Amino acid sequence: MLLRHTPTEVMERTALTVNPAKTCQPIGAMYASLGVHGCLPHSHGSQGCCSYHRSTLTRHYKEPVMAATSSFTEGSSVFGGQANLLQALQTIFTVYNPDVVAVHTTCLSETIGDDIVQIVAKAREDGKVPEGKHVLHANTPSYVGSHVTGFANMCKALVTAFAEPGTKRGGQLNLLPGWVEPADMRELKRLATALGVEVVMFPDTSGVLDAPQTGVHEFYPKGGATVDEIKSAGSSVATIALGLAGSASAAEALEEKCQVPREILELPIGIEATDRFIEALCKYGARVPEAVNGERGRLLDMMADMHQYTYGKRVALFGDPDQLVSLCEFLVALDMRPVYVVTGTPSTRFAERVKKVLGPGADTARIAEGAQADMYLMHQWIKNESVDLLIGNTYGKYIARDEDIPFLRHGFPILDRVGHQYFPTVGYTGAMRLLEQILGLLMDRQDRDAPEEKFELTM
Numbered sequence: 251m252l253l254r255h256t257p258t259e260v261m262e263r264t265a266l267t268v269n270p271a272k273t274c275q276p277i278g279a280m281y282a283s284l285g286v287h288g289c290l291p292h293s294h295g296s297q298g299c300c301s302y303h304r305s306t307l308t309r310h311y312k313e314p315v316m317a318a319t320s321s322f323t324e325g326s327s328v329f330g331g332q333a334n335l336l337q338a339l340q341t342i343f344t345v346y347n348p349d350v351v352a353v354h355t356t357c358l359s360e361t362i363g364d365d366i367v368q369i370v371a372k373a374r375e376d377g378k379v380p381e382g383k384h385v386l387h388a389n390t391p392s393y394v395g396s397h398v399t400g401f402a403n404m405c406k407a408l409v410t411a412f413a414e415p416g417t418k419r420g421g422q423l424n425l426l427p428g429w430v431e432p433a434d435m436r437e438l439k440r441l442a443t444a445l446g447v448e449v450v451m452f453p454d455t456s457g458v459l460d461a462p463q464t465g466v467h468e469f470y471p472k473g474g475a476t477v478d479e480i481k482s483a484g485s486s487v488a489t490i491a492l493g494l495a496g497s498a499s500a501a502e503a504l505e506e507k508c509q510v511p512r513e514i515l516e517l518p519i520g521i522e523a524t525d526r527f528i529e530a531l532c533k534y535g536a537r538v539p540e541a542v543n544g545e546r547g548r549l550l551d552m553m554a555d556m557h558q559y560t561y562g563k564r565v566a567l568f569g570d571p572d573q574l575v576s577l578c579e580f581l582v583a584l585d586m587r588p589v590y591v592v593t594g595t596p597s598t599r600f601a602e603r604v605k606k607v608l609g610p611g612a613d614t615a616r617i618a619e620g621a622q623a624d625m626y627l628m629h630q631w632i633k634n635e636s637v638d639l640l641i642g643n644t645y646g647k648y649i650a651r652d653e654d655i656p657f658l659r660h661g662f663p664i665l666d667r668v669g670h671q672y673f674p675t676v677g678y679t680g681a682m683r684l685l686e687q688i689l690g691l692l693m694d695r696q697d698r699d700a701p702e703e704k705f706e707l708t709m
């Protein structure tokens with residue numbers, strides 16, 4: 251009953267956000283940085299911001315997330331954080347010896363206007379950046395955009411810092427995975443390899459945030475794209491960027507800097523989006539092996555067999571724009587009805603993208619994006635007309651409990667379950683997992699609510 255004061259009457263708001271369907275930019279920048287091998291993310295701001303960002307990532311991935319901070323005090327808040335960042339870089343390279351320090355800003359350092367380019371140049375001049383080591387930065391003010399914006403900004407910063415124009419290498423493709431789980435990144439690489447395509451993928455958090463337990467703590471786990479790999483992205487024949495919000499700006503920067511043509515696709519979640527991903531790979535010499543055909547066939551079989559349980563079910567979804575567009579498309583393929591779709595990440599093309607995948611269902615769906623597209627609004631819509639399934643991050647559990655709705659945890663952050671970092675939802679096998687999770691929830695609910703005479707052993 252935590253949200254019992256949510257009224258059913260929806261009033262137009264211009265300023266207030268209640269229970270936002272997003273989190274802050276630096277979290278995304280930190281996540282992208284962790285997808286570079288030997289990289290230490292650095293938060294240029296106060297300790298509190300860094301602590302919050304680290305703890306959110308740690309709770310979601312169940313792995314210790316390392317990051318440094320400029321540790322602003324009252325003095326640096328007034329006079330600027332240059333001295334703190336210079337000292338921090340010296341200490342980081344002396345004590346922690348990373349290959350790369352990826353600096354992102356916070357609300358505070360952006361508001362006072364710290365010039366990171368100038369500070370990093372001074373650090374180099376002063377000999378605080380050892381030979382062969384790298385410092386890059388992304389501006390990530392959290393009063394703009396969301397964690398997805400921060401992720402995209404850091405991906406673009408990786409291109410700006412490292413990608414080098416070069417002779418085109420036949421066959422090598424760049425793959426920008428967008429904000430997906432480490433398991434998804436692993437699955438994207440597996441699919442590309444199965445199809446015989448050589449890819450450079452960055453960022454790549456597989457092997458970093460899903461690293462195996464070996465009994466030995468590794469400050470810099472084995473995973474992550476290396477600096478040399480990102481440099482070579484400028485010599486690839488093309489870039490496939492997955493997710494407009496998460497990857498498009500980096501792909502555009504790569505095309506501008508190194509003349510590598512880009513193709514932007516939706517995240518390959520669900521059968522149709524995965525088909526398009528596979529077709530895109532096929533343009534660059536990929537051949538679909540029987541094993542991948544088999545995966546698609548098994549997904550199709552599962553969708554057909556279980557159609558009676560998914561048909562016509564009303565679904566409410568909230569989360570990140572790229573995830574939501576592909577999830578909606580998959581739900582429509584299952585003959586489900588996404589009726590409420592909400593993202594807190596501002597995105598001018600979001601409604602257009604969702605409507606496109608919803609097809610005729612777009613006429614009755616409610617779609618909202620931006621600051622006032624929050625979970626409060628979604629709850630109000632649900633109170634007015636309920637749904638059969640709610641999909642979103644952990645924060646949805648309050649609405650699900652209050653309204654007694656089956657709840658699928660998907661997106662970021664998931665703080666109260668495991669599995670999301672280990673089992674992919676991209677590709678055909680990922681779609682099977684998603685469908686299995688959805689079916690489990692719907693069938694459990696059917697069992698719970700079935701009268702005695704309709705309580706079936708076989709479903």
Ligand code: SF4
Nearest residue numbers: 274299302356357392
């Ligand atoms: S919103 Fe701004 S002040 Fe708050 S944690 Fe994020 S970066 Fe720090």
